[in-house]
Amino acid sequence: MPEQAADVRNKNFSEVALGYTEEMAQEEALRCLHCKNRPCVSQCPVNVDIPGFIEKIATGDYEEAYQIIASTNSLPAICGRVCPQETQCESTCIRGIKGEPVAIGRLERFAADWHLANAKEQPPRPETNGHRVAVIGSGPAGLTCAGDLAKMGYEVTVYEAFHVAGGVLMYGIPEFRLPKKLVQAEIDGLRALGVEIVCNTVIGLTLSIDDLFKSGYEAIFIGSGAGLPRFMEIPGENLNQVYSANEFLTRVNLMQAWRWPETSTPINIGKRVAVVGGGNVAMDAARCAKRLGADEVMIVYRRSEDELPARQEEVEHAKHEGIIFNLLTNPTEIKGNDGWVTGMTCIRMELGEPDASGRRRPVPMKDSEFDIELDTVIMAIGQSPNPLLRNTTDELKCHSWGGIIVDEETLATSMTGVWAGGDAVTGAATVILAMGAGKTAAQSIDEYIQGK
DSSP, X not given: OOBOOHHHHXXXXXXXXXXXXXXXXXXXXXXXXXXXXXXXXXXXXTOOOHHHHHHHHHTTOHHHHHHHHHTXXXXXXXXXXXXXXXXXXXXXXXXXXXXXXXXXXXXXHHHHHHHHHHOOSOOOOOOOOSOEXXXXXXXXXXXHHHHHHHHTTOEEEEEOSSSSSOTHHHHTSOTTTSOHHHHHHHHHHHHHTTOEEEOSOOBTTTBOHHHHHHTTOSEEEEOOOOOEEOOOOOTTTTSBTEEEHHHHHHHHHTTOGGGTTSSOOSOOOOSEEEEEOXXXXXXXXXXXXXXXXXXXXXXXXXXXXXXXXXXXXXHHHHHHTTOEEEOSEEEEEEEEETTEEEEEEEEEEEEEEEOTTSSEEEEEEEEEEEEEEOSEEEEOSOEEOOSTTGGGOSSSOBOTTSOBOOOTTXXXXXXXXXXXXXXXXXXXXXXXXXXXXXXXXXXHHHHHHHTO
C-alpha cells in the first residue's frame, strides 16, 4: 500500500498509509484462493465473511463487499486500519505458507473507505421492540454492543465520560493511524440506527448502575475500557514532564495538539523524549512526540526487539521515522531539577529464563548503569480498568488487578442484568477483541431480555 515518505510524514499528522486504488484492490483480491474450510473466518473475532467480501471486490462490487463486512462488523473502516490481521485472519491464509498472505485488512479498509465516500443513504432504522439497554463506554466494545442491539430493535443509550464519543478510538490512537473523521462517520452510522449517545457522563460518579436500572433500562453492558495508567514506582515519576501515555495521547488527540504548529500545543514536549515501553501505545506516543517537534525520541524497553509486543508494522514505521530504539534497557530513576525532568538513569539488561508470559525474563547487568539527558518521559507500560465503577457497588465482583469477573461464554457479571467486555474485563488488549466481546454480550443480553 502506498505511504507518505518517512521524512515527510514524521512532520505531519496526516494518515501514513494512503490506501489502495481500485486497480490495486482488485489485483490483491484476485489472489484469494477461496479455500473450502475458510481458516481466515474462524480466526476473525467477529467472524467476517472474508472470502465473500474479497470476491465482491475482485468483481468491482465494492458496496456489496462493504455490506458483507458490515453484517458482522460495526466498524470496518476502523478495523481495516488498527486490527492486527497479521496475528489473526492473515496468519492462517494459505497464501502465506509460501509467500505473502492476502492483505485482508487493507482490502477491508478499501471497501469501507469506498462506502464512506460513495454511499448516499444511511441504513433504515429498525423498528423498536420496546426494550431499553444502557451501554457504559463508547469505545469499540460499547459501540459494537450498541450497534448489534440497535439492529435487533432495542432502544440503546451509550454513556460516555468524555465530551466526544469513541473511547480509545478518539483519545488513544493518533490521527496519522486512524483519522478522527472516520471514527465520527462510523459513530454517525450507529446514531442513524437509533443509538443515543450521552457524553460528559461518568457512570459511578454522575450516575450509578442502580440509577440506570431505576430509570427503566432492563440490561446494562459495561465497556469502560482500561484507562488507569500504570507506573514503574521509581524515584522521580512525580516530576513535571513525566506523562502517562494515556494522558499524553489524550492531549494529542482530544486537545488537538496534532494541530501544532498551527495553534499553540497543550504539550510542552521539549527536545529530547524517552518513551518507556514496547507496545503499540509506546510506538504511538513516540511517533507523536516526533511530530510535535522533538529532535530526539527514543523507545526504552527492557527486552530485545524479538520480544517487542507492538505490531511489526508499527515498529518499522517508527524506525523509518527516526525513532531510536534503546533496547535491553530499564529505567531505575528519573532525575530532575527544581521539579522538572532533566534526565533518566537506566541499567542494561540481559535475557534470562522465560517468565509467566513465555518471554525471557530481563535481568539487570552488574555495573551497567548510565544516564540519559531528557526533557520529557512518557510511561507506556500498560493500563488497568478504572476502579470507579467497582468502588461504587459491592455486587460487581472483580479480580484483584481490577478486571471485572464475567462468565466466559455469556460475559454476564455477578450483578443480575449486567454484562461486561473488552478491556474492562481483559485489561488492555486489541480493538477487534473488544468488538468481539461487544457482539457476544449483545447476543447474551437479547437472550436474557427475550427470556430464551
